[in-house]
Amino acid sequence: MPTTQDQVIATPELLELILTQLPMRSLLVTAPLVSKTWQATTLTPTLQRALFFLPDPSSPPVQNPLLAELFPPFFVEEPDDDNSRTWSQPGSATSIMAMPWAKAPDAFKRADASWRRMLVTQPLAQTMAITETRSTRGGRSQRYAVLKLEALTMGVLYDLAVRFIDRQSSSFCIHWHHTGSHGDLTLAVRYSLGCVRYSGRVWVDKQFKSEAGKVVKVDFGEWKPVSRR
Numbered sequence: 485m486p487t488t489q490d491q492v493i494a495t496p497e498l499l500e501l502i503l504t505q506l507p508m509r510s511l512l513v514t515a516p517l518v519s520k521t522w523q524a525t526t527l528t529p530t531l532q533r534a535l536f537f538l539p540d541p542s543s544p545p546v547q548n549p550l551l552a553e554l555f556p557p558f559f560v561e562e563p564d565d566d567n568s569r570t571w572s573q574p575g576s577a578t579s580i581m582a583m584p585w586a587k588a589p590d591a592f593k594r595a596d597a598s599w600r601r602m603l604v605t606q607p608l609a610q611t612m613a614i615t616e617t618r619s620t621r622g623g624r625s626q627r628y629a630v631l632k633l634e635a636l637t638m639g640v641l642y643d644l645a646v647r648f649i650d651r652q653s654s655s656f657c658i659h660w661h662h663t664g665s666h667g668d669l670t671l672a673v674r675y676s677l678g679c680v681r682y683s684g685r686v687w688v689d690k691q692f693k694s695e696a697g698k699v700v701k702v703d704f705g706e707w708k709p710v711s712r713r
Contacts, residue, residue: 496525500531503515503522503525503526503531504530504531504534508535508549508550509550511526511531511535512526512535512598533606536548536550536602536606537601537602537603539603539607539608539635541607542607545605545606545607546606547605548603548604548605548638550602551602551638554583554599555638555642556574556579556583557574557575557576557579557580557583558575558604558638558641558645559658560574560657560658561660573655573672573674574655574657575645575649575655575656575657576649576654576656577650577687580646580649580688580692581688581689585692586692589691589692592694593691593692593693593694593695594695595694595695596696597696599638600637600638600639600642600694600696601638601639602637603635603636603637604636604637604638604669605668605669608635608636609633609668610632610634610635610636611630611631611632611633612630612631612633612641612668612669612670612671613628613630613669613670613671614628614630614644614670614672614673614704615627615628615671615672616628616629616648616674616675616704617672617673617674617675618677618707619675619676620676623710625708625710626707626708626710627708628704628705629702629703629704629705631702636668639696639697640698640700641658641671642694642697643697643698643700644671644700645658646692647699647700648673649673649675649688650687650688651675653675654674654676655673655675656671656672656673656674658670658672659672
């Protein structure tokens with residue numbers, strides 16, 4: 485005779501409700517391994533939204549907590565000030581190679597890795613500004629672009645950021661706006677030319693390049709000088 489627990493687990497609506505209470509990592513990795521029923525339940529729209537695979541328009545602004553844990557340089561809150569003279573941006577080749585990715589590179593870089601399909605925020609982000617600032621002996625200049633996407637996934641954000649920092653003396657920071665005239669977020673990239681020795685340069689190791697990585701076309705405006713403060 486089935487127990488009350490068995491009856492609850494056998495009821496799809498109740499099982500779904502129970503699974504929504506799991507930590508995100510457990511819902512993604514562990515729950516599908518329990519049984520075929522549990523695996524099928526994790527594919528319902530409700531749980532796919534909880535896993536950031538589907539957009540949730542009713543959600544308050546929130547970053548993907550699992551991605552924030554696995555890709556910390558992308559989710560560090562920094563002042564939204566592209567004209568700051570400090571060079572303390574969290575994203576660099578060194579910080580990329582210090583991520584949890586380093587402990588399981590084969591799992592992260594494979595083409596079908598689930599992190600690539602995950603939305604970076606709920607509600608979904610669809611507009612991303614990109615500012616690129618370069619410093620030379622003659623001063624600083626900046627150019628600007630806006631990407632409009634159906635949905636900004638971690639795969640797109642990662643491919644863009646790694647592409648921009650895989651060069652001499654470069655770093656990046658993500659400014660999370662959520663609302664406002666600047667779009668949902670800004671990828672701020674900085675690099676210098678002609679004033680840093682290559683001997684001390686750290687390049688992004690090939691094991692941190694996703695096998696499904698793509699080149700996203702970015703149409704920048706003209707370079708403009710940045711006034712000194």
